[in-house]
Amino acid sequence: MLTEVTATRYVTPLREGGSLPGIVEADDLGTYVMKFTGAGQGRKTLVAEVICGQLGRRLGLRVPELVRMQLDPVIGLSEPDQEVQELLKASGGLNLGMDFLPGSIGFDPLAYGVDSAEAGRVVWFDALINNVDRSWRNPNMLVWHGDLWLIDHGATMIWHHSWPGAAASAAKPYNASDHALAPFRPDIAGAAAALAPLVTRDLLTEVVADVPDEWLVDEPGFDTTHAVRRAYVEALLPRAASIHERITLEAPSRPRPSQAPGWLTDHLGPWPHPTEKSTKGGGQ
Template identity: 85%
Template structure:
């Protein structure tokens, strides 16, 4: 099971997310981005976050640590926003927390380079979990200390919204044409060779076991949570061996202009970032070059 902590302070809502996640502090002195069971997308979004987030981390991808957060709605009484108060009241009990990455920036494909090997691993992983929400329109990636981190896996495994059609849905190809990393020539074959053998029944069973029972109880068509957990394992296990053969990479839609200010662009490059001393040296070199031209 996920580590459990208790929320001690509601800090602020994050308006960028459609489910209105919020930043909270917990009794382990950690700070988390909290996603709520009372949000419109419901608990299946949290199940997908756990299964895919924990799977990604075990495959060596950068995913912030996840915890289960016990929420007492009383901590939100001082929050002036009525919508936030109602969300907190509807989410009493166990919710999901994602480790807060202070100082991280939203990933912009026009300002940051990703090598083909890493791009291939991310695209292959998103194909495995059928992630429809990592496009250039909404990358769901952060840059922290110069490295890309994967976040927000709630819109994955679409088959768990219709279990009777899960097998047919899981057999479909994955269209990566608009994937945010498609322009970086992702090496999908190498990724499949490295990662597919790791996706075993044992690994998937371990990952699915991290989901709290309370988010699985009462699912129509399943008389026990163990059977439901098994239903999560089977489509992923079946996809792992061959999904790389069904990844479509057509001509992507026209990308939008970069939204990153010029003064921030250099800080999206991998470490080490240019320092003030480096910039001064480049400026001096430029002036010397101009003087020499004269």
């Protein structure tokens, strides 16, 4: 089960996120990026964050630690921004926190090199969870202490928005042509050989068990939260075994110029990316 903390201070919103996440301090003295149940995307976004984030961590990918975060709506009373205040008031109770990585920078494929092995692992993982939000338009990756970290998995497992068609949706291929790591010749076969055997029924069962019950109740078509959890396992398990055969890598839709400043590209461009460092992050 995820560690549970209590939010003690709302610091600032992160307006680049569509759900308006915020930086929040907690009673364990940690600082987190908080994602709210009251955001417009709803609780399924948080369910996806937990399942995919925890699965990624169990597969050895760098994903910031996740925590259950209790929020007292009174925190929003002193917030001057009306939009933020309403979000906080609507999100009382249990929310999701992601370990904040201070000093991290957004990944830019023209400023930071990734070797084919690591690129393959990330692309394979994104294919498994059907992540449509790791493109060059919006990489949702950070560089922190010289390592690549994966964030924002709310736009994954699209099949859980319509369970009657989940089996057909989960069986579909994955087009990685616009993936942020496509230019790095991802070794998908190598990633599949290393990671697919790890995705067992037991592992998936343990991962989905980390989702709080209150985010799964009243799911249409299911009588119990246990049945909902089982549905996630049944969608992901067969996909892990064969998705590498259905990943397509074609020419991207159009080239993307680097958004990084010159001082950064000059410094990071020649780096060979270190892939064997510790995955332990600050505050974890």
